[in-house]
Each structure stands twice: as C-alpha cells, then as structure tokens.
Amino acid sequence: MNEHSPLKQTPLHALHLSLGARMVPFAGYDMPVQYPAGVMKEHLHTRSAAGLFDVSHMGQVILRAKSGRIEDAALALEQLVPVDVLGLAEGRQRYGLFTNDDGCILDDLMIANRGDHLFLVVNASCKEADFAHLQKHLGKTCDLTLLDDRALIALQGPRAEAVLAELWADIATMRFMDVAEAALHDVPCIISRSGYTGEDGFEISIPAASAEDVTRRILEHPDVMPIGLGARDSLRLEAGLCLYGNDIDTTTTPVDAALEWAMQKARRTGGARQGGFPGAEVVLRQFTDGASRRRVGLKPEGKAPVRGGAPLFADAEGKVPVGTVTSGGFGPSADHPVAMGYVDTAHTANGTPVFAEVRGKYLPITVSALPFVTPTYKR
Amino acid sequence: MLKFTDEHEWLKIEGDVATVGITAHAAEQLGDLVFVELPESGTALDKGATAATVESVKAASDVYCPLDGEIVESNQAIVDDPSLVNSDPQGAGWFFKLKLSDPSAANALLDEAAYKELIA
Structure with missing residues (x-):
C-alpha cells in the first residue's frame, strides 16, 4: 500500500x-x-x-456460482481454503483461511452460506489481494463482487x-x-x-x-x-484471536498457528474431500507429523507489557532462542499483561517458563492457555 | 521556574534540582497508562537519553532526559499506580528529580507560553 x-x-x-x-x-x-x-x-x-x-474497512464479498447452485460455489471456494464449505448449512457461518502453495496463510476470513450465494468477510489490508486471488482462481465458474x-x-x-x-x-x-x-x-x-x-x-x-x-x-x-x-x-x-499480519501471515501455516480446528474432517487426510487446497501437501503432513513451532498464549509474570516482536529465550541470559512474541499488550479484563507468540515444540506446554527480551532485560513469561478470558458465545 | 521540552516534558526547577514529568497533553495523547519504568537514583544521564518508559494498553513510549544530570529521586507512586500520570500529570504524576549538571542550560528550554504554542 x-x-x-x-x-x-x-x-x-x-x-x-x-x-x-x-x-x-x-x-x-x-x-x-x-x-x-x-x-x-x-x-x-x-x-x-x-x-x-x-x-x-473490512472487505465484504459475494461469491455466486455461474450455475446458480450453492454447492458449486462451495466446491469452488474449497479450492482456496482448507475448510468444509460444502457442509456449511444455509444460514450458518464458519471461520476460514486462504492458504498459498507453501501451505502458509494469505488471509483469514468468515464464510457464510446465504442460501443462493456465499458471503465472505476478509481483512481490510488484504481485501484487494484476496479479491484478485478469488477472481484468478474462481472467475471462470463464479461471479464475484467486492461490495463497496x-x-x-x-x-x-x-x-x-x-x-x-x-x-x-x-x-x-x-x-x-x-x-x-x-x-x-x-x-x-x-x-x-x-x-x-x-x-x-x-x-x-x-x-x-x-x-x-x-x-x-x-x-x-x-x-x-x-x-x-x-x-x-x-x-x-x-480472547486469543489472531490478528492477520501479526500472529498469522505468509510465514505461518494453519498447524503452526494452532488453527487445526478451522480445518474440518472432510478436508483432512482420510476425509471425503481431503486436500485440494493450495499447499495441502505441507499442511496435511504437518497435521500428521506436527510443525516445528506453535502459536501459544504467553503471560508475562511482571507488570511490564511484552509487545509483538520481542524475542523469546529458554533462559534468563538470552542464550537459547525459542521463539518470538507476535502480539502483546495489557489486558484490562485480565488485569495483567497478555501476549501470544510462537515457540518451538519443546516449549509449548502450558506452564513452561520462558524469557522475553524487553529493553535489554529478560522478563519471565509463562506459556499459558488461550484465551485469557472465558468466551461467552451463545452456542 | 517551570520549563518545557518539545518532547512534552515539564521541569520544575528549584536550585539545581529539576522535578520532571510529562505534560497533560502528552498524558492525554498516550492514553491510560498501565506500566511505568523509572531510572534508579544515582543514574547519570545525558540530555536526550532514555530516562523512563511508559506503556499504555496499546504501546510503549520513551521519556527522555531533558538535560544532563543525575537522578536523585524517582516517584514510586506512579510505578505502583500508573493512572496517577493520567489523573495528575503535572502534580502527583511526576517522574523523577534530576540534579542538573549545568542549571543554566535550562534557559534554552521552552517557557509555558512557547510550549502552549507548540501544541496548539
């Protein structure tokens, strides 16, 4: 931009x-x-x-199959997201991810089944690129509109x-x-x-x-x-929710990002429509073998907020790097600093003590379950 | 003598010691503070060096040393309750006291009228 x-x-x-x-x-x-x-x-x-x-500022996109069939729209979109779109009932919405050929994340989005079309909401900073991506891959079979x-x-x-x-x-x-x-x-x-x-x-x-x-x-x-x-x-x-560009981007896969829940069974190995999205080979292999790092919650033990970009170490001297903070700040409801970031697989267990480098000091920070507050969704 | 810097600090100078804080304008711009880190007594600082760090919910900001000097006292009250900086920035929310290496250097800082013009 x-x-x-x-x-x-x-x-x-x-x-x-x-x-x-x-x-x-x-x-x-x-x-x-x-x-x-x-x-x-x-x-x-x-x-x-x-x-x-x-x-x-977020992008609102209408995706309609030229055939007029919602199933065709769902199957078309499944070529770009590792999500069960076909199984999404009318009047329901689901979280999704656009992946690239490396299995990394181009954007995250919401996908709604509106009966005769799909309604997508994508991030503001990605909406032009997402729309071009949709047009390029689905333009032959679908009509796409970025609502302005x-x-x-x-x-x-x-x-x-x-x-x-x-x-x-x-x-x-x-x-x-x-x-x-x-x-x-x-x-x-x-x-x-x-x-x-x-x-x-x-x-x-x-x-x-x-x-x-x-x-x-x-x-x-x-x-x-x-x-x-x-x-x-x-x-x-x-709430432990990712911000695209901070916590997920084109260097992180859905498995790195602990977003396996966003990939339903139908798209996983052995599922009815396994794979078939960009980078599926990488992502499905990680599903089985695990990734080398993982997104976790991080609770600073002191009063000082630890911000995105702070390097993480296994030791208080900053000798053994184990990852990076991707988002951090103060949680007014938690009433303490809160953060999330990536650590190598040896340090992902809740309660693992690590150290964040902040202004030349190594501050104790504990790997913690996300979210920091209990969600109140009406399921 | 009350002086200001273009980095939005105020200095109340009595003899060769300046009490330093951030202005009401700066406190308002920073928003609700949740963390303050202050220099220890005895620390010698040059003008422009980072003297303190303040953090709002959203971001961290540095507070610079306005003149050459040595820290003689820090305000523990704002470490314990950073919201004091928002509620009383030019009173109870002071940051530290600085023993000036050259008190006459303060003459070059902004007076209140010049500072008000700066933020107008």
Whole structure:
C-alpha cells in the first residue's frame, strides 16, 4: 500500500468525528483508534455491557456460482481454503483461511452460506489481494463482487442481544455463527452472531446510505458505547484471536498457528474431500507429523507489557532462542499483561517458563492457555 | 521556574534540582497508562537519553532526559499506580528529580507560553 495515497473513509467517518474520536491511518483508512472514554474504559464497557465497532474497512464479498447452485460455489471456494464449505448449512457461518502453495496463510476470513450465494468477510489490508486471488482462481465458474456500498458494524458484549432485540425480537433465536437477514429501523441488514472480542455479539452489514442512521440509533441506547481499534485489539488479544499480519501471515501455516480446528474432517487426510487446497501437501503432513513451532498464549509474570516482536529465550541470559512474541499488550479484563507468540515444540506446554527480551532485560513469561478470558458465545 | 521540552516534558526547577514529568497533553495523547519504568537514583544521564518508559494498553513510549544530570529521586507512586500520570500529570504524576549538571542550560528550554504554542 502506498502510504502517501489519501486515506479512505468508511460510511461512518463523519459519525466518528462527531463523537470526538482520535483518528489514525489503518489499512488505508482513516479509522477511530479511541473515543474520549479511552481504550481502558472502552474495553471494560464491551465486556460488561455493549461496544459498537465500525469495521466497514473490512472487505465484504459475494461469491455466486455461474450455475446458480450453492454447492458449486462451495466446491469452488474449497479450492482456496482448507475448510468444509460444502457442509456449511444455509444460514450458518464458519471461520476460514486462504492458504498459498507453501501451505502458509494469505488471509483469514468468515464464510457464510446465504442460501443462493456465499458471503465472505476478509481483512481490510488484504481485501484487494484476496479479491484478485478469488477472481484468478474462481472467475471462470463464479461471479464475484467486492461490495463497496455496505458498511459493517459489530455490536459486542453481554448486552448486545438485548439492545438488538429492541429492534428485532427474533435476534434471540440466533445461535453463535448463525447468519440472518433482518430489517433494523426498516433498513435491510445481514446479521451474524459472531465477533472478534470473545464476547457474545453480532456483526451487521448495512447499506452504506443508511449506515450512519442505524448506527446512531443503536448508539442512543444507554448500554452502548462506541469502541475504537485500540480496544478492539486488546479485546481480541485477551480472547486469543489472531490478528492477520501479526500472529498469522505468509510465514505461518494453519498447524503452526494452532488453527487445526478451522480445518474440518472432510478436508483432512482420510476425509471425503481431503486436500485440494493450495499447499495441502505441507499442511496435511504437518497435521500428521506436527510443525516445528506453535502459536501459544504467553503471560508475562511482571507488570511490564511484552509487545509483538520481542524475542523469546529458554533462559534468563538470552542464550537459547525459542521463539518470538507476535502480539502483546495489557489486558484490562485480565488485569495483567497478555501476549501470544510462537515457540518451538519443546516449549509449548502450558506452564513452561520462558524469557522475553524487553529493553535489554529478560522478563519471565509463562506459556499459558488461550484465551485469557472465558468466551461467552451463545452456542 | 517551570520549563518545557518539545518532547512534552515539564521541569520544575528549584536550585539545581529539576522535578520532571510529562505534560497533560502528552498524558492525554498516550492514553491510560498501565506500566511505568523509572531510572534508579544515582543514574547519570545525558540530555536526550532514555530516562523512563511508559506503556499504555496499546504501546510503549520513551521519556527522555531533558538535560544532563543525575537522578536523585524517582516517584514510586506512579510505578505502583500508573493512572496517577493520567489523573495528575503535572502534580502527583511526576517522574523523577534530576540534579542538573549545568542549571543554566535550562534557559534554552521552552517557557509555558512557547510550549502552549507548540501544541496548539
């Protein structure tokens, strides 16, 4: 991305400014990093009530088979992701990964079965590349559209359901990873029960022209506070969720990244449609033999946060390197620093003591189970 | 005498000792602090050297030594409760006291009016 190109704006840009947000460049967009309440309060409010996030910078893609059959769309997409898409029922959503020929991760995404088409949500920083990748490999058999006329918001936290139920009573019947279409304030929206915080919550795709109106009305609810990218990052980190570009990228495989759960049986060795995605040979071999390193949770023992990029060692003198921190910060709900990163296989057991190099010191940090907070998904 | 730096530190100078902290503007920009690391008493620091580190939820930032000198006291209260820096940056949230090698060097720093112009 050219850092000198003008920043793009989401349909909620004016709303952010009116709410007093501090704006920063992120993935080519001018985005709110925090509002006047600040990262700490925004984080805690999301876990105790409900937080509203603008994630309109993310890519929303419609994938429709030229045959018109959803099965053909699913099988086409399976050529690019190690995910059971064919087995995804109508009205359901599933996490997925685009892999490259090395079995490494090009992006992570959400895949929803919308009945006659698939609806994908991909990362902002990857959306042009993802769309070109889809066009190149699936363009002959599928029609693809990268939507530029829809906003995407997330409402997350224990009060999210009650807030939305005032607008659409049936929201309570949705389970985690259900997707449905419903009118909010008479605006047709696509709603999924999912998110990036570890909390119960919803992600809502709204036509751009109505996005500010719908969002303002949700924000009028006393339980709802706008949340910036700062708290979005600390929330997802406590929840143990990967950030593409930090924790997963084109140097990590799904097995390295401890994302085996995102590859259903049908695509694994011995499955009905085993392999058949880029880099399958590498990934399936790692499934059997293991990888040389693995993503783990890391809990710093002191008060000092340990940030992404910090090298990890087996010893307090920094002699035996064992890995690297990929994301780290302070967890406001955990009330201690939290991190994740990669360690070699000898150091992956929970409770293993390792040392992170921070400003020339070697700080004790313990391999710990993810997530750092208990998710409250409504399964 | 109250002085400021363009790195957003304030210095309250009494004799040859400066009490140093970060400005309200800097504290606001950093956001909620969760960790502060301060230099030990007796540490000699040159102007521009890293004297302290502060961390918000999101990021770490260095606090630089505003003048040549020796640390004579650090504020343990902000180590124990970093939020003091956000709530009272130019009072209880002071960082350290610096015995100045050359007190006259402080004359070259910004006065309050010049600092306010800098952040305007």
